[in-house]
Amino acid sequence: xxxxxxxxxxxxxxxxxxxxxxxxxxxxxxxxxxxxxxxxxxxxxxxxxxxxxxxxxxxxxxxxxxxxxxxxxxxxxxxxxxxxxxxxxxxxxxxxxxxxxxxxxxxxxxxxxxxxxxxxxxxxxxxxxxxxxxxxxxxxxxxxxxxxxxxxxxxxxxxxxxxxxxxxxxxxxxxxxxxxxxxxxxxxxxxxxxxxxxxxxxxxxxxxxxxxxxxxxxxxxxxxxxxxxxxxxxxxxxxxxxxxxxxxxxxxxxxxxxxxxxxxxxxxxxxxxxxxxxxxxxxxxxxxxxxxxxxxxxxxxxxxxxxxxxxxxxxxxxxxxxxxxxxxxxxxxxxxxxxxxxxxxxxxxxxxxxxxxxxxxxxxxxxxxxxxxxxxxxxxxxxxxxxxxxxxxxxxxxxxxxxxxxxxxxxxxxxxxxxxxxxxxxxxxxxxxxxxxxxxxxxxxxxxxxxxxxxxxxxxxxxxxxxxxxxxxxxxxxxxxxxxxxxxxxxxxxxxxxxxxxxxxxxxxxxxxxxxxxxxxxxxxxxxxxxxxxxxxxxxxxxxxxxxxxxxxxxxxxxxxxxxxxxxxxxxxxxxxxxxxxxxxxxxxxxxxxxxxxxxxxxxxxxxxxxxxxxxxxxxxxxxxxxxxxxxxxxxxxxxxxxxxxxxxxxxxxxxxxxxxxxxxxxxxxxxxxxxxxxxxxxxxxxxxxxxxxxxxxxxxxxxxxxxxxxxxxxxxxxxxxxxxxxxxxxxxxxxxxxxxxxxxxxxxxxxxxxxxxxxxxxxxxxxxxxxxxxxxxxxxxxxxxxxxxxxxxx
Numbered sequence: 001x002x003x004x005x006x007x008x009x010x011x012x013x014x015x016x017x018x019x020x021x022x023x024x025x026x027x028x029x030x031x032x033x034x035x036x037x038x039x040x041x042x043x044x045x046x047x048x049x050x051x052x053x054x055x056x057x058x059x060x061x062x063x064x065x066x067x068x069x070x071x072x073x074x075x076x077x078x079x080x081x082x083x084x085x086x087x088x089x090x091x092x093x094x095x096x097x098x099x100x101x102x103x104x105x106x107x108x109x110x111x112x113x114x115x116x117x118x119x120x121x122x123x124x125x126x127x128x129x130x131x132x133x134x135x136x137x138x139x140x141x142x143x144x145x146x147x148x149x150x151x152x153x154x155x156x157x158x159x160x161x162x163x164x165x166x167x168x169x170x171x172x173x174x175x176x177x178x179x180x181x182x183x184x185x186x187x188x189x190x191x192x193x194x195x196x197x198x199x200x201x202x203x204x205x206x207x208x209x210x211x212x213x214x215x216x217x218x219x220x221x222x223x224x225x226x227x228x229x230x231x232x233x234x235x236x237x238x239x240x241x242x243x244x245x246x247x248x249x250x251x252x253x254x255x256x257x258x259x260x261x262x263x264x265x266x267x268x269x270x271x272x273x274x275x276x277x278x279x280x281x282x283x284x285x286x287x288x289x290x291x292x293x294x295x296x297x298x299x300x301x302x303x304x305x306x307x308x309x310x311x312x313x314x315x316x317x318x319x320x321x322x323x324x325x326x327x328x329x330x331x332x333x334x335x336x337x338x339x340x341x342x343x344x345x346x347x348x349x350x351x352x353x354x355x356x357x358x359x360x361x362x363x364x365x366x367x368x369x370x371x372x373x374x375x376x377x378x379x380x381x382x383x384x385x386x387x388x389x390x391x392x393x394x395x396x397x398x399x400x401x402x403x404x405x406x407x408x409x410x411x412x413x414x415x416x417x418x419x420x421x422x423x424x425x426x427x428x429x430x431x432x433x434x435x436x437x438x439x440x441x442x443x444x445x446x447x448x449x450x451x452x453x454x455x456x457x458x459x460x461x462x463x464x465x466x467x468x469x470x471x472x473x474x475x476x477x478x479x480x481x482x483x484x485x486x487x488x489x490x491x492x493x494x495x496x497x498x499x500x501x502x503x504x505x506x507x508x509x510x511x512x513x514x515x516x517x518x519x520x521x522x523x524x525x526x527x528x529x530x531x532x533x534x535x536x537x538x539x540x541x542x543x544x545x546x547x548x549x550x551x552x553x554x555x556x557x558x559x560x561x562x563x564x565x566x567x568x569x570x571x572x573x574x575x576x577x578x579x580x581x582x583x584x585x586x587x588x589x590x591x592x593x594x595x596x597x598x599x600x601x602x603x604x605x606x607x608x609x610x611x612x613x614x615x616x617x618x619x620x621x622x623x624x625x626x627x628x629x630x631x632x633x634x635x636x637x638x639x640x641x642x643x644x645x646x647x648x649x650x651x652x653x654x655x656x657x658x659x660x661x662x663x664x665x666x667x668x669x670x671x672x673x674x675x676x677x678x679x680x681x682x683x684x685x686x687x688x689x690x691x692x693x694x695x696x697x698x699x700x701x702x703x704x705x706x707x708x709x710x711x712x713x714x715x716x717x718x719x720x721x722x723x724x725x726x727x728x729x730x731x732x733x734x735x736x737x738x739x740x741x742x743x744x745x746x747x748x749x750x751x752x753x754x755x756x757x758x759x760x761x762x763x764x765x766x767x768x769x770x771x772x773x774x775x776x777x778x779x780x781x782x783x784x785x786x787x788x789x790x791x792x793x794x795x
Contacts, residue, residue, distance in 0.1 A: 017072040032067040123264040146253035149263030152313030176203035254467030292337035411515030420545035422581035423451040480514040537778030596621040658712040694721040728766040736771040
C-alpha cells in the first residue's frame, strides 16, 4: 500500500510541476503536502513523510518556506537542462529567478560571454544565444560549431572569448590551448596535423575556410579527428569552422550541427557598439605604449563613418596607424600625451566615407551626445567614458521587451503582418524551386489569389531548407491549430517538400507550416469586402493596411503606392495596373477604394467600367476614418451599398475632429483612444514615450516649414513614425523607389526631417535609414499640398 501511495504522490508532484512550467507562472502553489493530501484524500502527515523520503532519495527538489514546496527533479531538469538546479532552494523568489530573467536588464547578457555586443538588442546577442548553450551544457561528447562572416569581422576573437567561457565553465581544462589552421592544410599536410591533434593540451581546433570546400573533405576530417582522439583515449576538442561570407555551401554545416550562426560585420553593429570598440582599441594601445592618449569625439566619428572592407581588422589598423604617426610627432617635439584629431588620421579613413550620408550624420550626432569633446585615456586606469557606455541602455525608454510568443501566436502574427501591396505573378520568384514545387497545390484554394501570403510561405520554407529559419518563438510546446481542410493542405505541402528536396523536416518546421496555413486560410475566409488603400508616396498605404489587418485578425485590407514613378506618368497607366491586380484578389462582396486625394479619389470611376463588381471610393485617408471603416467591413452581413451610407454618415464628425487642435495638448494625446490602439500592434514600442518624442520632431518641422498643427497631421506623423520605429527595432529594411530623385527634388525637407529625427536621444541607437526618412517626408509633403489647396480655395 505504501508503494502505491508513494507512486501516486510522485505522479501528482510531476503533474503539478509540469503545469507550473507550462503556464510560465512558476508558482508551483499546489506542490505542497496539504494540497496533495487533499487531492489524494490521504493523511497530511503521511504525505509529508513520503515527500521527505522522495527528497532524501534525490527525486524531489525542496523549496523552503511556508508551505514547503516539493518539485519533480526529472521534470525540471528535462525542461531546463542548461540551468543548474540546486537540491534545496531557499525561497520562492529564488525559485523564480532560476527560470525567469529580466530581458531589459543588460547585466543578464554580461553573465555569459564578456564581449562587446553581448547586450540587449546588440549585434552579437543572437550569435551568443545560439552558440553558448553548447558550452554551458557540460558534456564529454564531441562539439562542432560553424560561423560564417566577412573577413576581419572578429570571428577569431569571438572564438577566443568562447574558449575563455569554456574554461570558466570547466568544459575544457584550465591549462589547455586552441589551434588554428587553414582548410587547405587537410589535404596538404594532414600527417603533421594528426600529430598535432594528439597533443592533450589542445582543447579547441579552429579551421578557417575562405573558398568553396568539398563537403566530403569536411565530414571525413571531422570523423578522422573523432576516431584519432577516441583511439588515443584523448577528449575530442571543440571543433569550430570559420567560413568566409563568400562561401556559398555554408548551409552544409547544418547537416553536421545545430550550432551554426551568421557573424555580423562592422556595419551591422550598433553605433554604441562601434564607439565601445574604438575606445577599447585605444585603451589597449595606451596600455601597450604605457602612454596617455587624448582623442576627440570628431576623430571617433570619422573612424566610424568610413567603409572598411576588412571590418574590425582594418579599423584597428587605421587606429594604430594614427597612433604611430602621432607618437612619432610626439617624440620629436617631446610632447605628451599622444593626441588624435580628425585632421591627423589616415586619408583612407577620410576618403572612404560610407555612401549613406544619413548614417554618417547619425554617427556624428550620436557621438556628440554620448561623448565629451575630448576623451582622456590612461594606461593605468580604466577609461571612464567606456565604463559609462558599457553600463548604458540608450534606447530602453522607447523599446519594450516583447514577450516571446508561442509558435501558434507567431504564425498568426506572420500571416497578419504579411505585406499587403498588390502583386502580379512576375513579383514572385518564378525560378524558385519551392515556388515550382508548391504552387500547383494552391491552385484550387483561395490562397492562390493572395500572392503575398504564398510568397511569405515559400520564403519561410526556403529558410527551413537552408537552415536559416528564425526561431522567434517559444520552443517548449510545438502545438498547432487545424481544420480538416487546412490539415489536408498542410500534409500535401509537407510531404511535397520532403519528397522534392529529399529532406525530413524538423517537428518545429512542420508545426509552423501547419499554423501558418491554418491562419492564412482563416484570414482570407473572413474577408467580405476588400478594401484597397492607395496613397501618394511610398509605404504609407501599407502601414495603414498592415495595422488594420492585425486589429481585425484578417486580410481585408490591401495597399498600393501612387509613388513618384506613377505621379510622373499618365494616370491611365496607374488605373490599368490597379485593374489588372484587383482581378486576382478575392474581392468578396465588393471593393472599397480609400484614396488620400485627387486623382485617387476618383479611382473607382476609372475602373468600374472594366470591373463587373460593386466598388466606390472613400476619401481622404485618415486613421479615424479607417478605424470606422474596419469595424464596418468586418461585419459579414454588410453589403457595399450599406457600407457606403454607414461610413459616409460618420465622415462629417471625423472631419471636424481632424481639423481641430486638441491633440496639441499632452494630456489629450495620452488619453486618446486612437493612440491607445497602437500598443496592440506595436508591442516592442513604448507608445506613450515614442509619441512624445515624435511629437517634438513634428513640432520642430512644422515650425521650420511654417505649417499649422492639426489633429490630422499629428495622428498621421505619429502613426507612420511608430511604424518606422517598430521596423528599426526589428531591423527590417524597406525600399523607396527613385530615392535619389526624391532626395534631389526635396533636399531641404529631407535635411530638416533627418536633422530633427537624429536630435532625439531616444532614437540614437536605432539605425534610421534614408528610405524611412523619405517615407516621413511624404507625410509632410502630402500635408503641405493639402494646406496649399485649402489656401487656394479661399482665394
